[in-house]
Amino acid sequence: PVNTFMERYRKFPPGIHFNLQVLNDLLNSLLKHCLLKEVFQVMNLSIMVKMLPALKILLKIFEYVATMKLRSAVPAYIFCKLVEAGMVLDPEHFNYIIKLLYQVQASKQEITAVLEMKSRLRMRQFKKNWKCDLESALNEIQHCKEKGDWTKLGNVYINIKLGCEKFADFQRFCACIAETLTKDCKDERPGVPFREFAETVSKDPQNSEVDKTLLGRIGISAMYFYHKLLQWSKGRKVLDKLYELKIHFTSLKGRIGPEKLAPRCQVVNIAAEIFLKSGSLDGAIWVLRESEGVINTPLWPCDRLDVLNWHNLLCTTAHEIIAKSLYRQTFEVLQNLPGFQNSQDACIESNSLCMSSSVAEFMISKSIPIDFSFLRRLITSLGRSCLWLQARAHKSALSLGCYPPLEGNLYRKLLLIPSYLSEIEMLLAIEIFLVSNASSIQSPATSTQTLQIVLKRCEENKSQSKDDYQAAVERLIMAARISDTKLFIKHMTINVNKEQVYSMEHCSALKWLKENMKWAGKVWLFNNH
Numbered sequence: 001p002v003n004t005f006m007e008r009y010r011k012f013p014p015g016i017h018f019n020l021q022v023l024n025d026l027l028n029s030l031l032k033h034c035l036l037k038e039v040f041q042v043m044n045l046s047i048m049v050k051m052l053p054a055l056k057i058l059l060k061i062f063e064y065v066a067t068m069k070l071r072s073a074v075p076a077y078i079f080c081k082l083v084e085a086g087m088v089l090d091p092e093h094f095n096y097i098i099k100l101l102y103q104v105q106a107s108k109q110e111i112t113a114v115l116e117m118k119s120r121l122r123m124r125q126f127k128k129n130w131k132c133d134l135e136s137a138l139n140e141i142q143h144c145k146e147k148g149d150w151t152k153l154g155n156v157y158i159n160i161k162l163g164c165e166k167f168a169d170f171q172r173f174c175a176c177i178a179e180t181l182t183k184d185c186k187d188e189r190p191g192v193p194f195r196e197f198a199e200t201v202s203k204d205p206q207n208s209e210v211d212k213t214l215l216g217r218i219g220i221s222a223m224y225f226y227h228k229l230l231q232w233s234k235g236r237k238v239l240d241k242l243y244e245l246k247i248h249f250t251s252l253k254g255r256i257g258p259e260k261l262a263p264r265c266q267v268v269n270i271a272a273e274i275f276l277k278s279g280s281l282d283g284a285i286w287v288l289r290e291s292e293g294v295i296n297t298p299l300w301p302c303d304r305l306d307v308l309n310w311h312n313l314l315c316t317t318a319h320e321i322i323a324k325s326l327y328r329q330t331f332e333v334l335q336n337l338p339g340f341q342n343s344q345d346a347c348i349e350s351n352s353l354c355m356s357s358s359v360a361e362f363m364i365s366k367s368i369p370i371d372f373s374f375l376r377r378l379i380t381s382l383g384r385s386c387l388w389l390q391a392r393a394h395k396s397a398l399s400l401g402c403y404p405p406l407e408g409n410l411y412r413k414l415l416l417i418p419s420y421l422s423e424i425e426m427l428l429a430i431e432i433f434l435v436s437n438a439s440s441i442q443s444p445a446t447s448t449q450t451l452q453i454v455l456k457r458c459e460e461n462k463s464q465s466k467d468d469y470q471a472a473v474e475r476l477i478m479a480a481r482i483s484d485t486k487l488f489i490k491h492m493t494i495n496v497n498k499e500q501v502y503s504m505e506h507c508s509a510l511k512w513l514k515e516n517m518k519w520a521g522k523v524w525l526f527n528n529h
Contacts, residue, residue, distance in 0.1 A: 020051065027057045031064060036073055047081045055089065058082060059096065066100040074101065076110035083117045094118040138176055145180045150193040153177065154200025161211075178218045178255040182225040192237040194222040202245050216247040217255035220267060224259045227270050235274035239283060250290040263302030264291065265310045272313050276320070284317050285329055315368045322359065323371045331359045357382060357390045364396050372402045376425065383424030391424065392431075392523050403429075413437055415453045419472035426479035430487065431516075434509055435524040438517060441509050451504040453489060457497060473500055480504075485512045 023046060030039045039061060046053060058079065065073050079097070083089070089097075094114070101111050137160045144153040160173060181193045198215050201207065219242045226235035242249050250268050254260050259267070268291040275283030302310075314333055322330040356378050363370045375397050382391035397403060403425075404418060415433040417426055430453070434441070437451065455476055457469060480487040488505040495501055513520075 020053075023051055024054045024057055027053055028060075031057075031060060034064075036061075036064070036070070040075065040078060043075075043078050043082075047078070047085050050085060052082060052085055052087050055087065055093065058087070059093065062097050062100045066104045069104055071104050071106065074104060074106045074110050076101070076106065076113050080113055080117050089118075091118075137173060141176050141180055148191075148193075150181070150191075150196035151200045153180070153193075154197045157197075157201055158204045158206075174214055174218075175256055178221050181218055182222045182256070192222075192234050192241075194219060194238050195241045198241050198245060212245065212247050213252065214255070215245065216242065216249040216252045219247065220249055220252060220254040220262075221256050221259055223271060223274065224254060224257065224262075227274055232274055232277040236278040236280060236283070239271055239274060239287075243283075243286065248290060250287065263306055265302045265306045269306065269309045269313050272317065276316065281317070281320055281324070285321070285333065288314070288317065288333055315363075315366070318359075318363065319369050319371075322363070322374055325374065325377075331356075334359055334362055357387075357393070360394060364394075364400070370400075372397075372400075375400075375402055376422070379428070380422040380424045383422075383427070392428065395523065398432075413440065413449060413451050415451070416456050417453060417476065418456050418458065419469055420458055421472075421475070423475040423478040423482065426476055427483055430479060430483070430504075431520060432524045434512060435517070435520050438513050438521070441506070441513060451506070451509060452492070453502040453504060454495065455500045455502070457499055476502070483512065485515050487512060 023042070027039055027042060030036075030042065043053065061075055062079075064070075065075065098111065098114060098118075101114060137156055140156050141153065144150065144156065157173075157177060161170070177197075181197055198219070201211055201215060204211070219238050222238045223235050226232070226238065250264060250271070253262055253267070268287055272284040272287045275281070275287060318330050318333045321333060360370060360375060360378055362368075375394065379391050379394050379397065382388070382394075398405075403421075404416070415429065417429055421429070433451075433453075440449065441451070453476070455469075455472060477489070480489045486508065488508040489502045490505070492501045492503050
């Protein structure tokens with residue numbers, strides 16, 4: 001029967017009338033008659049024609065070889081061929097065969113071959129199971145979305161990531177999660193799904209950098225989603241979670257949609273805008289620090305519009321920061337602007353003043369809106385610190401509208417000084433007044449004309465107290481005293497508006513011009529503004 005079987009199936013493939021039980025009975029019969037050579041011949045042919053015998057036949061062959069101690073007849077090769085052809089064994093079957101191999105003292109090579117086949121079969125089974133698990137997981141994602149159960153979605157991710165072998169499958173799975181956490185979310189739900197999902201994933205003991213990167217990319221997609229809808233508070237919650245989890249998202253791209261190709265400066269622009277719109281100046285500063293000032297580079301290319309938005313973002317942020325007198329932070333932000341140069345002027349008395357002065361100078365040169373109260377405080381502080389060069393450098397404060405216009409009165413030998421000015425500001429106003437009237441003061445024909453100073457009451461504040469105005473009088477007197485060269489003023493009268501009127505001694509004005517006109521003319525003449 002062996003020859004008949006062999007000749008038949010060497011010439012013709014098995015037909016519809018082939019009975020697998022006949023093959024198993026034939027092998028059983030050969031094994032009972034100890035015809036091991038014929039057993040192997042039939043099994044080799046069965047593998048060729050893809051007719052696999054029963055598993056119990058294979059186990060009986062190994063048992064027979066082990067019992068008879070036929071070391072040279074160990075069927076490891078045939079075993080491997082059967083597994084490759086599709087025979088399925090449970091782990092206990094493998095363990096039993098390996099036990100028999102050790103019993104017959106099979107070679108290390110034969111035992112290794114069986115162990116490798118065990119591993120391959122396990123992976124094959126795993127792939128089959130994974131396909132089922134992936135489809136099940138995708139269905140579970142849909143279920144989580146319908147129920148709004150984002151914590152469960154995080155657990156689904158944790159369970160599935162450990163079983164994923166193919167990167168493409170995992171990418172498909174992650175894309176589905178990203179879609180669910182962003183574009184597929186219902187706007188009317190008050191929560192932010194990303195927060196609950198990220199919180200669950202981050203608590204996984206096996207949480208890795210891969211997970212953090214994925215959370216960062218999904219977070220960017222969620223951020224874009226809320227930015228497009230102008231839902232600033234929800235976008236802020238996404239960013240707060242990224243900050244809490246220490247995820248450096250500014251070096252990542254989105255997981256889905258156009259943001260997959262977004263340049264770095266665009267990601268930073270959107271994140272910082274969300275913080276600013278939601279009232280978090282600290283958050284905007286954090287984002288700018290995270291970006292490290294990197295915008296258009298070969299690694300992170302961006303178009304002109306993104307660069308323009310980046311510039312506007314920095315200016316807006318700087319404007320809000322400086323309004324809170326956070327000069328160091330303003331300086332830090334502005335350093336990211338193209339063309340910014342950190343002033344190295346000598347600032348012996350105060351490094352922070354030097355920094356503030358550089359910030360203000362740069363903002364004005366770039367037409368960035370600047371808070372007038374900050375500029376006035378800066379000029380006063382510079383003067384009080386004897387940093388007169390820097391204080392006078394901010395003469396553009398006049399043309400910006402920080403102070404009332406002086407031109408109308410300058411050449412009429414009448415100086416109107418608002419009483420709210422500091423003594424430094426008053427002195428600078430007097431310097432402008434002297435330079436503007438220099439020709440008249442230095443002319444012998446006009447030496448008898450009087451230079452008048454009126455200390456104006458605050459029109460904007462009708463309820464200015466007597467003490468406040470008296471303090472302004474003292475500041476005016478101080479301004480004349482601290483001048484180099486010293487100026488002398490004396491009280492003349494009180495006008496109809498109950499404002500103090502002073503006259504400046506002609507000799508002291510003449511002496512001041514003689515000693516200071518060379519530099520003062522360059523600084524204060526209006527055609528040099």
